[in-house]
Amino acid sequence: MIGSLGQPILFLVAFGFGFGSIYAKAGGGNYIDFLAPGIICMSVLFTAMFGGIELIWDRQFGFLKETLVAPISRLTIMIGRTLGGATVAALQGVVIFLITLCIGFRPTNWWLLPIALVGTLLIALIFTALGTAIASKLDDMQAFPIVMNFLIMPTFFLSGALFPLDGAPKVLQWIANINPLAYGVDLVRGSLTGAWHYGFGLSLLVLVLVTIASISLGSYLFTKIRL
Amino acid sequence: MAVKHPKTSVVTKNISSEIVIDVKNLSKKFGKFEAVKNISFQVKRGQIFAFLGPNGAGKSTTIKMLTTLLDPTSGSLSVDGLDVVKNQAAVRNIFGIVFQDPSLDDELTALENMHFHGAMYGVDKSTRKTRTEYLLKYVDLWDRRNDLVKTFSGGMKRRLEIARGLLHHPQILYLDEPTLGLDPQTRNNMWEHIKKLNETEKMTVFFTTHYMEEAQRVADIVAVIDHGKILTIGTPKQLMTETKTDNLEAAFLKLTGTKLRVEEAASGMRQMARMWGRR
Numbered sequence: 001m002i003g004s005l006g007q008p009i010l011f012l013v014a015f016g017f018g019f020g021s022i023y024a025k026a027g028g029g030n031y032i033d034f035l036a037p038g039i040i041c042m043s044v045l046f047t048a049m050f051g052g053i054e055l056i057w058d059r060q061f062g063f064l065k066e067t068l069v070a071p072i073s074r075l076t077i078m079i080g081r082t083l084g085g086a087t088v089a090a091l092q093g094v095v096i097f098l099i100t101l102c103i104g105f106r107p108t109n110w111w112l113l114p115i116a117l118v119g120t121l122l123i124a125l126i127f128t129a130l131g132t133a134i135a136s137k138l139d140d141m142q143a144f145p146i147v148m149n150f151l152i153m154p155t156f157f158l159s160g161a162l163f164p165l166d167g168a169p170k171v172l173q174w175i176a177n178i179n180p181l182a183y184g185v186d187l188v189r190g191s192l193t194g195a196w197h198y199g200f201g202l203s204l205l206v207l208v209l210v211t212i213a214s215i216s217l218g219s220y221l222f223t224k225i226r227l
Numbered sequence: 228m229a230v231k232h233p234k235t236s237v238v239t240k241n242i243s244s245e246i247v248i249d250v251k252n253l254s255k256k257f258g259k260f261e262a263v264k265n266i267s268f269q270v271k272r273g274q275i276f277a278f279l280g281p282n283g284a285g286k287s288t289t290i291k292m293l294t295t296l297l298d299p300t301s302g303s304l305s306v307d308g309l310d311v312v313k314n315q316a317a318v319r320n321i322f323g324i325v326f327q328d329p330s331l332d333d334e335l336t337a338l339e340n341m342h343f344h345g346a347m348y349g350v351d352k353s354t355r356k357t358r359t360e361y362l363l364k365y366v367d368l369w370d371r372r373n374d375l376v377k378t379f380s381g382g383m384k385r386r387l388e389i390a391r392g393l394l395h396h397p398q399i400l401y402l403d404e405p406t407l408g409l410d411p412q413t414r415n416n417m418w419e420h421i422k423k424l425n426e427t428e429k430m431t432v433f434f435t436t437h438y439m440e441e442a443q444r445v446a447d448i449v450a451v452i453d454h455g456k457i458l459t460i461g462t463p464k465q466l467m468t469e470t471k472t473d474n475l476e477a478a479f480l481k482l483t484g485t486k487l488r489v490e491e492a493a494s495g496m497r498q499m500a501r502m503w504g505r506r
Contacts, residue, residue, distance in 0.1 A: 066330040069294055070347040071319040227296050 004050075008043040008096050012036070012103070015162065028164065036100040037116070037189035038161030041123055044093040045181060048124045049152050051085030052131015052218075056138050065227060074223040082128050082215060089124035090117075112191040115200075119187030122207040126180055129211075129218035136221035161185050165197045180210040247272040247399060247431050248293065253302035255288050262288045264455035265302070270448070272398070275425055275432040277446035279439070279479060282488040285455040286435045290403055293433075294324055307398060320348065323392030324401040329384050333377035337368055337387050340376060341394060348395035355394065362390040366420060382413035389420065393430075400424075402434035406441060414438070418445050439476035449475070453483045 016032040023031035058064040067077045094117075107113065134147060158172060159181040165173055176182040183203040190196035190203070198206075248270035255263040263285045270276045280286045291297040292304060295315045304311040311318050331340050338359065345355035363369040366386040376384065385405065392400060400421070406414040422445060424430050436442055442449060443463045450460040459466060459482060463475050470478040 061328050061330075063330060063332045065326050065328075066344070067347065068296060069319055069324055070344075071316040071349070072347055227291065 004043070004047060004092065005095065005099070007046070008039045009099060011042065012039045012096075012100065016103070032100075032103065032105055033193050034164065034189070034195065035162065036097075036105040037192050038159075038185055039100065040093045040096045040116075040120065041159070041161055041181060041185045041188055042156055043096045044089045044120050044123050044184075045127055045156055046152065047092040048085060048089035048127035049131040049147075051088060052082075052128045052133075053135045053144065053147065054085075055081075055132055055135035056141055056144070059135075059225070059227065068225070068227065074225075075219055078132065078219045078222040079215075082125065082132060082218065085128035085131070086121065086124035089128060090120045093120040093124070107192040108194045109191075115191035116188045119184050119191065119203070119207065122187075122211050123181065123184035125211050126184075126207070126214045129214040133214065133218040133221045136218070136225050155179060155181050158182075159185050160197060164195075180207065180214075183207050183210075245272045246270070247307055248276075248433065249303075249305045250289075250293075251303045253289070253292065253304060254300050255285075255292060255297065256300045262455055263292075263299075266452065266455070266457045267302075268450055268457060268460055270431060270433060272431055273425065273429045274447045275422070275445055276434070277442040277449045278433065278435045278452065279442060279449060280435075280452035281483050284452045284483075284488075286452060287403070289452070290401060290433075290435065294322065294401060295319055320395065321397055322399040322401055323395065323397040325385065325388045325392050325403065325405055327403040327407060329388070331376045331384055331388060331391075334375065336373050336375055337363065337379075338372040340387065341391055344391045344394050350395050358394055358396070359390075362393055363387075366390045382409045382417075385409065385413075386417065386420075389417070393424070397430070399431045399433060402432065404436055405434060406436065406438055414441065421445070439479055440474070443475035451479060451482050458482050 012032075012035060016035050020031045023029075023034070028034065055064065068074075097116075107116075134151075138144075158175045159179050160168075160176055161181070165176050165182070168176075183198055183206040186196060186198045187200070187203040187207060190200060196203075246269045248268075250269070251267050253263055253266050254261065266285075266289070278286055278289070288297065292299050293306070293311065295311060295318060298312055306318050307321050309318055309321075332343070335343070341359045341363070342355065344350075345359070350358070360369065363372055366389060368383060368387055368390065371379070371383070376387065379387065389400075389402075389405075402421075405421075406417060409417070418441065421432060425432050434446075446463060448460065449463055449466055451458045451466070459469065461469070463478075466475065466478045466482075467473060470481040472478045472481060
């Protein structure tokens with residue numbers, strides 16, 4: 001867990017303090033306040049997807065085979081794995097949140113913290129399920145760098161985690177509109193800092209729908225696994 | 228249960244005539260490729276049955292079908308009278324399996340791995356506790372029960388997997404290359420455990436191996452499969468007589484030829500695992 005904290009903290013410190021003064025000069029306010037929720041979501045995204053993808057290794061060398069021959073349904077196993085992976089990812093987000101408090105970030109309304117937590121949980125569920133769905137189709141780890149570069153990174157960078165979507169070029173906004181993480185970031189950022197882009201209702205709705213869809217997809221593909 | 232012949236004093240195993248695994252005309256096709264071609268065999272309760280064959284012969288595919296991991300293309304498979312395809316959950320309760328590649332959770336202790344298995348197989352708490360203690364002591368791992376599995380050697384992991392596979396008191400134990408990569412002492416020790424279980428619990432053992440001398444020593448019946456077809460089934464002695472050889476390995480080579488075989492596709496990942504020391 002400690003090792004995986006490195007990247008988010010690095011982003012937080014380097015970008016936060018690095019871009020801080022320019023961002024403020026441009027009229028954006030405190031960049032760290034803006035960035036912190038984005039970094040929280042970043043760590044949740046990465047941890048969740050890695051957790052889901054771990055399935056590939058597990059297929060050959062790990063515990064998965066043991067679960068597949070046991071007299072329990074594939075669906076039960078899938079849900080168990082997803083909940084487990086999502087819990088770890090969400091906890092990771094909480095840890096990052098505590099770290100942001102250490103460098104000066106303060107939520108504007110502590111009462112809305114549970115909403116941020118819900119957002120974190122939904123992101124964790126969505127991407128653990130997606131990671132599992134992808135891993136169900138892959139046979140070996142060679143596809144992993146491709147997934148990393150063409151899926152995880154774009155999802156993160158084009159979600160409004162690092163820059164506000166409000167003034168961004170139309171193309172970036174459109175891409176963000178179909179990116180589930182963008183709504184997750186909005187829910188977390190909105191509840192922690194009051195800076196909404198999509199708004200509470202829309203973000204929550206989209207997240208819940210995508211959660212249901214990705215768990216369904218992940219379950220379907222998982223039950224189709226043939227060792 | 229051993230029985231001594233009254234006249235000759237030869238000790239033979241009293242194997243019941245009850246058939247516990249019944250395979251009839253089993254076939255498996257992957258697209259155009261026919262991995263298993265219309266094979267039939269029967270395993271009696273209490274037998275130690277060796278399933279031998281070169282790489283790519285169809286052994287793993289057959290075991291996967293027997294253990295509900297793959298559906299057959301045609302033919303019938305029944306275990307303890309139950310159709311394997313139609314009664315997956317019930318059949319899974321009847322067997323335990325030790326895979327070729329480790330399937331333990333390295334980040335848990337030995338005891339936790341046993342606990343998890345018990346939970347998945349619906350073994351009630353008190354039975355699970357007593358049986359876990361019994362089985363771990365049986366395989367000499369009771370002292371290490373609270374140690375993380377990642378600290379275990381290959382042989383210890385294999386012994387733990389055997390103990391775990393037996394937790395739900397299965398009637399059949401499948402072993403896929405159980406002694407691969409183990410030193411002679413551990414191999415000998417493992418087979419002693421398995422033979423003892425076979426004798427005392429009348430547990431049927433179905434295994435694959437490349438160690439022919441082991442198969443010769445422990446197996447009651449040997450089946451040889453190649454190119455998806457069963458070449459012959461019989462006691463080790465019968466096979467040696469049939470091929471006019473004096474050991475099972477020579478008999479096997481005579482039956483399957485000495486041409487080299489292509490290793491399975493998983494070897495790429497195995498090499499990676501060895502490199503990174505996860506094996």
